[in-house]
Amino acid sequence: xxxxxxHALNIDTAKCIGCVHCLTTCPTRAIRxxxxxxxxxxxxxxxxxxxxxxxxxxxxxxxxxxxADLKSFRFKVAIPATVLYxxxxxxxxxxxxxxxxxxxxxxxxxxxxxxxxxxxxxxxKYIDDHPAPRPLIASTCPVVVRLIQRRYPSLCDLIxxxxxxxxxxxxxxxxxxxxxxxxxxxxxxxxxITPCPAKMVSINHPATMERSWLDGAVSIRDVHGxxxxxxxxxxxxxxxxQLFPETIFSGIGMGTALSGGETRGLKNHRTxxxxxxxxxxxVLDQVEMGRLKDVDLLECTVCPDGCVGGPLAxxxxxxxxxxxxxxxxxxxxxxxxxxxxxxxxYHKDFLSFRHPVRPxxxxxxxxxxxxAIRKARLRTRIFRKLPLKDCxxxxxxxxxxxxxDIVRGLAALADCPFMREEKR
Amino acid sequence: MTGKTAFRQGFALKGGxxxxxxxxxCAVKELLKEIGLDPQTVRRTAIASYEAEMNVIMYxxxxxxxLAVTPGRVLIIVDDxxxxxxxxxxxxxxxxxxxTPEMQELGFGAGMGLPNIKxxxxxxxxxxxVGYGTRLEMTxxxxxxxx
Numbered sequence: 143x144x145x146x147x148x149h150a151l152n153i154d155t156a157k158c159i160g161c162v163h164c165l166t167t168c169p170t171r172a173i174r175x176x177x178x179x180x181x182x183x184x185x186x187x188x189x190x191x192x193x194x195x196x197x198x199x200x201x202x203x204x205x206x207x208x209x210a211d212l213k214s215f216r217f218k219v220a221i222p223a224t225v226l227y228x229x230x231x232x233x234x235x236x237x238x239x240x241x242x243x244x245x246x247x248x249x250x251x252x253x254x255x256x257x258x259x260x261x262x263x264x265x266x267k268y269i270d271d272h273p274a275p276r277p278l279i280a281s282t283c284p285v286v287v288r289l290i291q292r293r294y295p296s297l298c299d300l301i302x303x304x305x306x307x308x309x310x311x312x313x314x315x316x317x318x319x320x321x322x323x324x325x326x327x328x329x330x331x332x333x334x335i336t337p338c339p340a341k342m343v344s345i346n347h348p349a350t351m352e353r354s355w356l357d358g359a360v361s362i363r364d365v366h367g368x369x370x371x372x373x374x375x376x377x378x379x380x381x382x383x384q385l386f387p388e389t390i391f392s393g394i395g396m397g398t399a400l401s402g403g404e405t406r407g408l409k410n411h412r413t414x415x416x417x418x419x420x421x422x423x424x425v426l427d428q429v430e431m432g433r434l435k436d437v438d439l440l441e442c443t444v445c446p447d448g449c450v451g452g453p454l455a456x457x458x459x460x461x462x463x464x465x466x467x468x469x470x471x472x473x474x475x476x477x478x479x480x481x482x483x484x485x486x487x488y489h490k491d492f493l494s495f496r497h498p499v500r501p502x503x504x505x506x507x508x509x510x511x512x513x514a515i516r517k518a519r520l521r522t523r524i525f526r527k528l529p530l531k532d533c534x535x536x537x538x539x540x541x542x543x544x545x546x547d548i549v550r551g552l553a554a555l556a557d558c559p560f561m562r563e564e565k566r
Numbered sequence: 567m568t569g570k571t572a573f574r575q576g577f578a579l580k581g582g583x584x585x586x587x588x589x590x591x592c593a594v595k596e597l598l599k600e601i602g603l604d605p606q607t608v609r610r611t612a613i614a615s616y617e618a619e620m621n622v623i624m625y626x627x628x629x630x631x632x633l634a635v636t637p638g639r640v641l642i643i644v645d646d647x648x649x650x651x652x653x654x655x656x657x658x659x660x661x662x663x664x665x666t667p668e669m670q671e672l673g674f675g676a677g678m679g680l681p682n683i684k685x686x687x688x689x690x691x692x693x694x695x696v697g698y699g700t701r702l703e704m705t706x707x708x709x710x711x712x713x
Contacts, residue, residue, distance in 0.1 A: 293599075296609040427592050430609060431616035432682065433673065506602030511637035511708075514601045515573040518635075522575070 150189050150205045150342040155179050157201035162534030164193035164202065169419045170293070174547070175537040185505060188288045189340035190419045190444045191453040204339035204454060207358030212247070215331025215357065219319065220248040221311045222335040222365075224255050224399040225449050227469060228462030229366055230373070236391060236469065237383040238373060243335075245372035245379070246365065250323070252315060256478050257307040258395030262407035263484045264304045264493045269411055269438050275300060277414070277429060277437035280404050282306040284344035285444040286422060287499055291349060294426050295501030302439070303495040305350070307398070308334050308341070310493055312355035334359045337452025338445070350495035361454035393473030399466050401448035404441045411438040417451070419444040507549060517549040524548055529560040572634045573601065579622045579629040581648065584672065587623045590631045591616040594642070601635060603708055610686040611640050611706045617679045618644040618702050624669050625649055626699065639688075640706040650696040658684060 160178035172186035173193060180201070182193075194202040212218050220243050227236045236253075243251045261282075269278060279300045281287055290297050305313070312332045320327040334341055336359050345354040373379070397403035405413035414437050416425045422442040428434060445451040450466060451459040487493050507521070508514040525545040532540035536557040538547055547553035555561050575597070577590035595612040615631065622629035626648025634641045651657045660681045665674055684690050689705035 296605040427595075428588070430595065430612055431588060431591055432613035433616075436673075501605065504599065507600050509602070511602055512571060515571065515635060515637065518573045518597065518601055 148343060148347045149182065149184065149187050150339040151182060151187065151191065151194060152203050152205060153180050153182065154201045154203050157199045159199060159201075161198070162539075163196050163198055165534045165537075165539040166532075167192045167196040168539060169423060170289075171539045171543050173539065174552075175534070185292075185502075188285050188292065188444075189343050190285045190289075191339045192419060194339065195453045204342070204361060206336075206339065206342050206361040206364065206454070207333060209247070209360070209364065211358060212331060212333065212360075216329040217250070217319075217323070217325045217331065218248050219250045219252060219315055219330060219332045220335055220360075221252045221254055221308060221315075221332065221356075223308070223337060223362075223449060224258065224396055224466070225337045225452060225455060225462065226335060226362060226365075227396075228399065228450060228465040229362060229455060229457045230370065230465075232465055232468065234373065235380070235383055237389055238380050239369060240389060241379045241383055242369045242372040243365070245376065246368040248333075250315075250319070252311055253389045253391065254307055254311055255392040255395030255398075256390065257311040257314070258398040258403075259392040259407065259477060260395075260479045260484055260487070261304060261307045261310055261493070262394060262398070262404060263479055263481065264488050265302050265404070265439065266408055266411065267485070267488055268302055268304055269408070277434045277440040278302045279429075280439060280441045281350075281495075281499070282398070282404065282441075283443045283445075283449075284338070284340045284349075285419070286442045287349050288340070288343070288502075289422065289444070290426065291499060291502040292504050293423075294430055295503070297426065297429060298499045298501050300429070301499045303350070303498060304493050305495060307395075308336075309355050313492070316355055331357045333357060335362060335365055336360070337362045337449060337455035339454060349499050350497060352496065362452075363454050363456055366456040390478050391469075391473055391476075392478045393470060393476035395478075396466065396473055397470045399448060399450050400463055400470075401443050402441070403448060405439060408439060412436060413439045413441065415441040415443075417443045417448050418446045507546075521545045521549045524555065527555075527561070528558060531560070535559050572636050573597070574632070574634045576633070577631040579619060579626075579631055579644075579646070581623060581625070581627045581629070581646075583623060587620060588616060591619050594631070594633050597633070598635065598640065603635075603640070607640070607706055607708050611642065611704075614683045614686040614704055614706070615642050615644070617683050618642070618704065620674060621679055621700075622646045622648070624665070624674060629699075638708050640708070642702075642704045642706075644702045644704075645699065646701075647699045650698055650700055651692070651694040652696050654692050654694060 158179045160175045164173050170186045172183045240251045281301050341359040345356045348354045394407045397406050401417035402415040405415045450462045506514050507517040528541040530541050536544050538544040598608045626646035629646030632643045658680050687704045688707045691703040694700040
């Protein structure tokens with residue numbers, strides 16, 4: 143396995159007490175507790191952040207870009223996810239939030255809802271240009287891409303090869319900012335502001351290009367306090383924002399922070415939107431068994447309710463969702479992207495993946511199929527002996543995982559406290 | 567298929583149980599991935615066994631899906647106690663369906679079930695007796711050249 147330490151989630155061993163909360167919440171059974179501390183198995187982790195959400199000790203740490211890291215760039219550019227607009231009370235205008243980002247040290251702030259609309263229009267065009275295969279799967283959620291690479295390798299070809307909005311935005315800025323602002327390209331740092339720990343992984347180890355157009359990702363958790371403070375300190379900004387509404391927002395793009403947001407823009411297509419990691423796994427299982435062939439686009443976001451439910455957001459997702467829905471309703475079906483611009487960028491391959499999503503082979507029970515079959519048989523025999531209580535006391539999430547670890551040589555039958563008792 | 571080298575597992579299927587429908591094929595799919603068969607073989611097996619499993623759920627009273635895997639091939643036998651198929655060649659025709667409106671509401675009954683199974687298997691044998699039941703024997707070669 144070449145994919146080592148490629149994760150945005152780490153365990154703070156000083157805080158971890160070796161309880162079993164993260165074990166049972168992990169949808170890919172990628173965590174084990176050994177010697178009293180949780181450990182993430184690199185090749186199984188998809189960076190969904192479920193463990194981060196559930197750890198009662200705050201021992202799971204997301205590796206995002208810190209404010210200190212930003213100092214290395216002379217010119218700092220922020221691309222905030224539209225989720226940010228739902229993190230403050232109903233009277234806070236998106237413009238005021240963008241203004242406050244400038245107050246806290248970003249030299250330039252780029253609004254993303256327009257690019258979300260551009261991405262949406264490009265997806266619609268791709269669907270129209272490619273009558274088969276079906277269902278196509280949107281690439282916006284980086285965890286879904288990683289999940290497909292590892293658990294559903296045969297579905298890689300169904301991923302729409304259009305880059306997500308954040309990468310398109312960064313690419314546009316990279317191409318134009320040095321000229322517009324007369325700043326050397328090397329001095330510009332382009333940072334995504336996000337509720338999602340997996341964005342860092344998609345920036346450091348992109349699945350569809352050699353190098354991401356982004357330089358880093360700051361969590362909403364980290365900017366929320368400073369932004370709130372900046373807004374409180376300079377009430378005048380709010381007045382200025384009201385009088386000079388400089389930014390144009392897209393109604394279609396604004397909704398993409400919520401599950402169903404991407405499919406909402408596709409009026410003439412058959413679409414399905416799924417959110418939450420377990421439902422995503424369930425629907426991908428169905429696609430792999432040949433279902434949903436009558437669906438044009440499947441939108442999956444592993445966070446509940448979409449990106450708005452990201453683990454690094456601050457506001458409860460139902461409140462944030464309500465605020466964003468309000469913005470969506472206010473903006474209505476307002477579109478801001480010129481379809482001829484989109485078509486031009488589309489045909490120039492400006493919006494496309496550099497290379498297709500490639501499968502990442504999950505480790506089989508054994509490299510030799512005959513031995514793998516023997517191990518599978520042994521695993522069934524071991525599994526039948528186990529108490530099936532799925533208590534996690536052995537350090538594996540459930541009895542089946544323990545049996546699996548035993549045949550892979552990673553655990554012993556004696557790790558199960560019930561088996562030890564029986565021997566006595 | 568010799569007993570010594572094969573991995574075997576059986577799954578009970580219950581007619582009309584749409585809630586757990588697909589579980590057996592899903593488990594088969596995971597097992598084949600863990601054994602390390604190539605993704606296309608896994609996918610063909612998953613699609614065919616899912617169709618066969620759904621046929622049992624939709625038409626039969628009960629049935630059983632039995633899996634046997636060797637390094638070179640996968641054998642899946644789906645046996646049911648149900649109405650049987652009066653005319654197997656007719657049932658193999660694309661578009662021919664006996665699905666009820668209820669089944670169609672669930673997205674089945676396009677008359678593609680058996681033809682789809684045929685398309686994804688390297689060898690298929692159907693034996694059926696009206697009023698008694700149906701047996702499908704599906705073989706998938708690990709390096710098969712099917713779509």
